[in-house]
Amino acid sequence: MSEPSRSRAHLHREPSDAPGPVGTRAPGARRTAAGVSELVQAALPLIAEWLPTQRWYAGKGRPIAALTPVVGTPLQVGDPALLHLLLRVEHGGAAPGPDDVYQLLLGVRSERPAPVGPTAVLGRLAGGTYDGAVLYDAVHDPELTGRLLEHLATGDRFGPLSFRRTPGPGLPGNLPGRASTAEQSNSSVIYDTSFILKLFRRISPGTNPDLELSLALSRAGSTRIPRVAAWFECRLERSEPATLGLLQHYLADAEDGWELALDQVARLKGDPSPGNFAIEAHRLGRATAEVHRVLARTMPTARLDRARTGELAAAMADRLDSAVTAVPGLLRYRSALRGAFRQLTEADLDGLPLQRVHGDLHLGQAMRTPQGWVLLDFEGEPAKPLAERRLPQPALRDVAAMLRSFDYAAAHLLAGAPGQDPELAHLASAWAARNRAAYCAGYTAGGGADPAGAPELMRALEIDKAVYEVVYEARHRPGWLPIPLAAINRLADSA
Numbered sequence: 001m002s003e004p005s006r007s008r009a010h011l012h013r014e015p016s017d018a019p020g021p022v023g024t025r026a027p028g029a030r031r032t033a034a035g036v037s038e039l040v041q042a043a044l045p046l047i048a049e050w051l052p053t054q055r056w057y058a059g060k061g062r063p064i065a066a067l068t069p070v071v072g073t074p075l076q077v078g079d080p081a082l083l084h085l086l087l088r089v090e091h092g093g094a095a096p097g098p099d100d101v102y103q104l105l106l107g108v109r110s111e112r113p114a115p116v117g118p119t120a121v122l123g124r125l126a127g128g129t130y131d132g133a134v135l136y137d138a139v140h141d142p143e144l145t146g147r148l149l150e151h152l153a154t155g156d157r158f159g160p161l162s163f164r165r166t167p168g169p170g171l172p173g174n175l176p177g178r179a180s181t182a183e184q185s186n187s188s189v190i191y192d193t194s195f196i197l198k199l200f201r202r203i204s205p206g207t208n209p210d211l212e213l214s215l216a217l218s219r220a221g222s223t224r225i226p227r228v229a230a231w232f233e234c235r236l237e238r239s240e241p242a243t244l245g246l247l248q249h250y251l252a253d254a255e256d257g258w259e260l261a262l263d264q265v266a267r268l269k270g271d272p273s274p275g276n277f278a279i280e281a282h283r284l285g286r287a288t289a290e291v292h293r294v295l296a297r298t299m300p301t302a303r304l305d306r307a308r309t310g311e312l313a314a315a316m317a318d319r320l321d322s323a324v325t326a327v328p329g330l331l332r333y334r335s336a337l338r339g340a341f342r343q344l345t346e347a348d349l350d351g352l353p354l355q356r357v358h359g360d361l362h363l364g365q366a367m368r369t370p371q372g373w374v375l376l377d378f379e380g381e382p383a384k385p386l387a388e389r390r391l392p393q394p395a396l397r398d399v400a401a402m403l404r405s406f407d408y409a410a411a412h413l414l415a416g417a418p419g420q421d422p423e424l425a426h427l428a429s430a431w432a433a434r435n436r437a438a439y440c441a442g443y444t445a446g447g448g449a450d451p452a453g454a455p456e457l458m459r460a461l462e463i464d465k466a467v468y469e470v471v472y473e474a475r476h477r478p479g480w481l482p483i484p485l486a487a488i489n490r491l492a493d494s495a
Contacts, residue, residue: 064090071236080113105145192250220298222291224294227249251369255368261277289443303352304351329470330467395449399458
């Protein structure tokens, strides 16, 4: 790769004589913009090696051409130091694509702290004031993530970086945070059993849908989401503020929907009737419909007409073409899948409501609490542009996505099985069909549109989701690729 760009970031600091919230002051600490710039420039070579190895990095397979700091803000100085950095990544190669901006929380200490594992360490800095210091991902440092919570609790502001909280009881400012081990496209920090902070890694100007929809649902009194406690954002040059992090109440007594489903599927191997998960699927369908009703009442809506239906089908076809380029194994299905999109344009859907939706709903985004099902992570599909994720969509898009999730769970029954076991395949298919039907029945009973009333739309939406899954799995989890490809094969033959 080329040498990391040395373009100067917008660097923000408290005045050197202010005791404010920047942090402790160590002897000789350089609380100047020049000192921050020196740290950023020393860190860039280490970041360039570390960044492509991260689960949330979206540029895999594309070489880094340059790294350009956008905004650098010291949130604590001394030993340890905490630097908040927004970093633009320029990609090279034959098809470089658009630049991405990533959020990094960098810790600096003379020695690696015990809670920070080796995989979170970027390396040792060389030269200048920070020569020999350890640079690491501060998400894994309980002391420094505790500092973030303090800023959220007090509503601090550092230049364009603003911490904001919702009205209500004050937030504790003395809780250390532990990094979540969940596999995801962002990073999460859990504070005791009280709060969870989602840190968005790939940053776009504008309000993130997770914050936007979670605030709307919280303000409407919905009990189907974790309540929003605070967030922070950054105003980039010539654009609206970008959401950087979202703090919500932690569901300490909740069970993950994906894990519950997998537990039921695993029992099928020894007991064809391991328990009736369909009851939970029905309840989850009702909860989804309830969320949709609140969003339709509190957020902008529209209605389908011939023009909008055509645009919807065309966007699906474009995504299919891009997916075929990324995963050539889809080529054999392209004609049949395009035929499904044409059938969508011929269906009588005029007047069907469009509204804000979850956008990436699956069993892993649902938690079963003693009070009922709760939905999480309204960010939408991170690979799509933020502006597209904020558009009104058919509510059935979320239903189709959840149906795909039941297929995924059922497919785990066959994982690792030698050869093709017809009995296991039958059990898996029956489990998925039973829970898909129960979820749709619950959704309709909860006031949502009956999925059976729009078969062309449901098929097209399932195809669109499965195409997205094919690309995702090919890039991140190749071993899972057969799961969405099996769905593509089934949906291509269902004309």
